[in-house]
Amino acid sequence: MSEASDDTKSRIMEAALETLRNEGIKGTSARSIARQGDFNQALIFYHFGSIIELLITAANADSATRVKTYRTELEGITSLPELAAVARRLSKVEVDDRGIAVVTQLLAGAAGNPEMGAKLWEGFEEWIEVVASALGGALEGTGFDAMLDVRDMAFAIVALFMGIELIGRLNPDRDPTDALYSMFDQLGGLLEGFLGPLRGPSQG
Amino acid sequence: MSEASDDTKSRIMEAALETLRNEGIKGTSARSIARQGDFNQALIFYHFGSIIELLITAANADSATRVKTYRTELEGITSLPELAAVARRLSKVEVDDRGIAVVTQLLAGAAGNPEMGAKLWEGFEEWIEVVASALGGALEGTGFDAMLDVRDMAFAIVALFMGIELIGRLNPDRDPTDALYSMFDQLGGLLEGFLGPLRGPSQG
DNA sequence: GTCTATAGCTGGATAGAC
DNA sequence: GTCTATCCAGCTATAGAC
Numbered sequence: 001m002s003e004a005s006d007d008t009k010s011r012i013m014e015a016a017l018e019t020l021r022n023e024g025i026k027g028t029s030a031r032s033i034a035r036q037g038d039f040n041q042a043l044i045f046y047h048f049g050s051i052i053e054l055l056i057t058a059a060n061a062d063s064a065t066r067v068k069t070y071r072t073e074l075e076g077i078t079s080l081p082e083l084a085a086v087a088r089r090l091s092k093v094e095v096d097d098r099g100i101a102v103v104t105q106l107l108a109g110a111a112g113n114p115e116m117g118a119k120l121w122e123g124f125e126e127w128i129e130v131v132a133s134a135l136g137g138a139l140e141g142t143g144f145d146a147m148l149d150v151r152d153m154a155f156a157i158v159a160l161f162m163g164i165e166l167i168g169r170l171n172p173d174r175d176p177t178d179a180l181y182s183m184f185d186q187l188g189g190l191l192e193g194f195l196g197p198l199r200g201p202s203q204g
Numbered sequence: 205m206s207e208a209s210d211d212t213k214s215r216i217m218e219a220a221l222e223t224l225r226n227e228g229i230k231g232t233s234a235r236s237i238a239r240q241g242d243f244n245q246a247l248i249f250y251h252f253g254s255i256i257e258l259l260i261t262a263a264n265a266d267s268a269t270r271v272k273t274y275r276t277e278l279e280g281i282t283s284l285p286e287l288a289a290v291a292r293r294l295s296k297v298e299v300d301d302r303g304i305a306v307v308t309q310l311l312a313g314a315a316g317n318p319e320m321g322a323k324l325w326e327g328f329e330e331w332i333e334v335v336a337s338a339l340g341g342a343l344e345g346t347g348f349d350a351m352l353d354v355r356d357m358a359f360a361i362v363a364l365f366m367g368i369e370l371i372g373r374l375n376p377d378r379d380p381t382d383a384l385y386s387m388f389d390q391l392g393g394l395l396e397g398f399l400g401p402l403r404g405p406s407q408g
Numbered sequence: 409g410t411c412t413a414t415a416g417c418t419g420g421a422t423a424g425a426c
Numbered sequence: 427g428t429c430t431a432t433c434c435a436g437c438t439a440t441a442g443a444c
Contacts, residue, residue: 040410151383156364
């Protein structure tokens with residue numbers, strides 16, 4: 001692999017992601033990606049073999065770098081309000097950069113394509129794992145960790161973001177994340193009210 | 205409109221929904237719908253004018269009949285645990301029948317198609333409205349209704365179901381709704397613990 | 409490694425026979 | 427109202443010149 005090849009490959013990958021963000025899975029094709037990145041359509045097949053292979057490779061690479069950053073930022077969190085604050089900030093980045101949009105569109109595409117679903121799952125599982133471990137850290141010592149399945153909760157939280165991305169774009173009058181953050185803040189307020197008394201005595 | 209025409213139209217609409225469920229938005233075309241319903245492809249354009257028009261019409265009609273049923277079942281609910289039980293049952297129907305899958309795929313398709321998004325919104329808003337009013341009824345008298353924006357919460361709940369549908373199909377080892385119901389049950393348990401003491405004194 | 413050209417299909421949509 | 431036949435644009439993917 002020459003440097004030129006590496007450069008071209010990442011140009012193609014970036015164009016693929018941008019096309020997914022702008023046109024959705026239905027509007028993403030070799031031609032639309034090539035138009036977006038201003039390169040020749042045949043390059044996609046030379047470097048990646050097929051469209052699906054390109055999309056999966058690009059998305060999983062992108063996902064891996066993102067999750068790495070977030071993992072370090074989420075480490076060492078030991079309370080729910082703390083987690084809520086960090087999660088709010090990180091999720092805003094994620095939604096604004098439209099990383100979620102890419103995943104959402106690929107997941108929708110995977111519905112009619114089981115092979116694609118299996119390959120996506122690998123890159124996807126680490127998101128759930130990151131959220132789960134952050135949640136586990138935040139719940140430690142609250143007594144909640146015994147009552148909740150942290151992995152199921154993480155699954156639901158990740159799902160919630162996907163859903164918000166999907167519906168949120170529908171209504172042009174409103175930022176898609178407003179309802180989400182409004183809900184976070186409101187639930188956060190409730191939680192603090194409940195947790196304050198619970199946490200006080202049980203913490204060193 | 206003759207009876208024959210009505211019959212054909214509903215056959216086409218049913219085939220369109222089934223194709224969306226099985227093949228996703230990317231695999232849904234005039235040809236794949238016609239194959240699914242075993243009729244001539246040209247009929248779609250005679251009766252609906254375009255593919256998008258067919259998809260929107262079919263989805264909104266289907267959505268309207270569903271929401272009507274659910275609305276009557278959700279009426280008269282006055283407590284959160286009661287709401288949770290009914291919601292659990294109804295949402296299971298909705299996920300099993302794959303009504304959610306249809307909406308999810310259309311929403312994904314709307315990403316690259318603003319015109320489609322606007323038309324979907326009309327049929328979609330009533331879902332949020334139904335959930336919001338059920339939630340409002342359940343929260344009345346708990347003191348929560350003053351602290352929470354019921355519409356934002358409803359928005360998030362609907363979004364959660366979409367997200368679960370999207371991710372859930374990815375992992376073949378697991379029923380997509382397991383995590384959701386597990387979470388509902390766990391949060392329900394927590395809520396009853398918190399609400400029991402709150403509700404007791406404030407209710408007639 | 410990148411280009412042009414093209415094969416071979418499938419897409420939405422329409423014309424016109426019945 | 428339903429059919430066949432067809433147009434043409436777009437699709438994935440490959441062959442072969444450079």
